[in-house]
Amino acid sequence: MRESTRLAFRITLIIGAFLFIGLTFIYLSISIPIAFIVGVFFVFLSFAFWVIRLYIENYIYQKISVIYKTIHFQLRNKSKNSGDRKESFPSIENVHHEVMDWGEDYQDQIQELKRLENYRKEYIGNISHELKTPLFNIQGYISTLLEGGISDDSINLKYLSSSEKSVERLIKIVEELDTISSIESGKLILDKTRFNILDLIKEIFYLYEIKAADRKCQLIFTKNYVNPIFVFADRKHMHTLLVNLISNAIKYGAFIDGKVKIGFFDMNENVLVEVSDNGPGIQKEELPRIFERFYRTDKARSRDEGGTGLGLSIVKHIIEAHNQVINVRSTVGLGTTFAFTLEKD
Numbered sequence: 124m125r126e127s128t129r130l131a132f133r134i135t136l137i138i139g140a141f142l143f144i145g146l147t148f149i150y151l152s153i154s155i156p157i158a159f160i161v162g163v164f165f166v167f168l169s170f171a172f173w174v175i176r177l178y179i180e181n182y183i184y185q186k187i188s189v190i191y192k193t194i195h196f197q198l199r200n201k202s203k204n205s206g207d208r209k210e211s212f213p214s215i216e217n218v219h220h221e222v223m224d225w226g227e228d229y230q231d232q233i234q235e236l237k238r239l240e241n242y243r244k245e246y247i248g249n250i251s252h253e254l255k256t257p258l259f260n261i262q263g264y265i266s267t268l269l270e271g272g273i274s275d276d277s278i279n280l281k282y283l284s285s286s287e288k289s290v291e292r293l294i295k296i297v298e299e300l301d302t303i304s305s306i307e308s309g310k311l312i313l314d315k316t317r318f319n320i321l322d323l324i325k326e327i328f329y330l331y332e333i334k335a336a337d338r339k340c341q342l343i344f345t346k347n348y349v350n351p352i353f354v355f356a357d358r359k360h361m362h363t364l365l366v367n368l369i370s371n372a373i374k375y376g377a378f379i380d381g382k383v384k385i386g387f388f389d390m391n392e393n394v395l396v397e398v399s400d401n402g403p404g405i406q407k408e409e410l411p412r413i414f415e416r417f418y419r420t421d422k423a424r425s426r427d428e429g430g431t432g433l434g435l436s437i438v439k440h441i442i443e444a445h446n447q448v449i450n451v452r453s454t455v456g457l458g459t460t461f462a463f464t465l466e467k468d
């Protein structure tokens with residue numbers, strides 16, 4: 124029952140009590156047929172009920188109309204976009220529901236803003252941490268060199284080359300952040316062309332041949348692909364993406380007898396590309412986070428490898444810019460597989 128109906132009902136009951144006393148008095152004083160008295164009683168009460176109810180609703184509306192109009196307007200605008208809300212008669216119940224909807228909506232938005240705020244704090248913290256480490260290293264080496272180390276042949280070249288490595292690391296971080304921010308600000312303009320992805324992968328295998336051989340790791344296809352596999356994508360960005368996945372598979376794959384395998388699966392309009400390794404794998408609870416900026420599962424190993432934790436974030440952005448999907452599955456002790464789709468051509 125609506126709130127206004129309930130209130131009108133209560134007021135009508137009170138009026139009814141007085142009316143009953145009045146009519147009883149009239150009945151006892153003048154001789155009027157009882158049926159007439161009862162008829163007057165119910166007709167009057169029904170009439171009073173509807174008038175009171177209307178009056179209450181109008182009164183409440185006047186009081187809350189400004190707030191209601193704002194909320195109702197916002198919700199209506201929203202529902203126009205989603206097309207799922209019907210235009211409803213404005214009653215106290217509707218106001219109640221709309222205010223509740225509105226409250227829930229804003230609660231969601233507040234939660235989302237809080238999440239973004241935490242993310243922003245974490246992100247800034249991560250950037251400063253990542254920049255601080257190489258900067259302090261450089262400062263330490265330079266100070267030692269200036270304090271006389273420059274004439275000590277046993278350390279001068281070593282410290283200079285270590286400083287250079289730290290500078291390279293700083294440049295890598297800045298370049299990767301630059302790539303991410305240009306992708307996020309929509310500056311990533313794809314130059315999609317038709318190319319044979321097998322050729323691109325062979326080029327990358329060639330680039331990483333020495334690094335892989337150093338680790339006794341094999342770079343192979345899952346089978347002998349004889350026919351070309353044409354895709355429609357941005358070749359330069361696909362190069363970046365595959366370099367990251369393949370270099371990750373070499374870096375974080377098996378320490379001995381590593382195998383990095385690439386396979387393809389036909390999916391009607393798309394082709395599914397899989398990059399697998401037989402490394403130690405990634406813990407289940409870490410899997411959803413590895414595409415986050417600066418996230419590294421094994422921080423020490425990753426940093427030793429020169430990793431910044433930005434590579435997979437770039438990979439994800441590239442795939443999303445192509446309107447495709449990427450996912451990862453991993454079994455600890457067995458290996459990891461990254462799978463992504465590309466448009467066939």
Ligand SMILES: Nc1ncnc2c1ncn2[C@@H]1O[C@H](COP(=O)(O)OP(=O)(O)OP(=O)(O)O)[C@@H](O)[C@H]1O
Pocket residue numbers: 299367371372375376400402403404405413418419420421422425429430431432433434435436459
């Ligand atoms: N094939 C893999 N096997 C196990 N762990 C992996 C694999 N690929 C990525 N990871 C984990 O995910 C983390 C994030 O990878 P990502 O490529 O984003 O960063 P990175 O390799 O550390 O640095 P960058 O790619 O910027 O040089 C890595 O640090 C590593 O811990």
Ligand SMILES: [Mg+2]
Pocket residue numbers: 367370371430434435
């Ligand atoms: Mg990487």
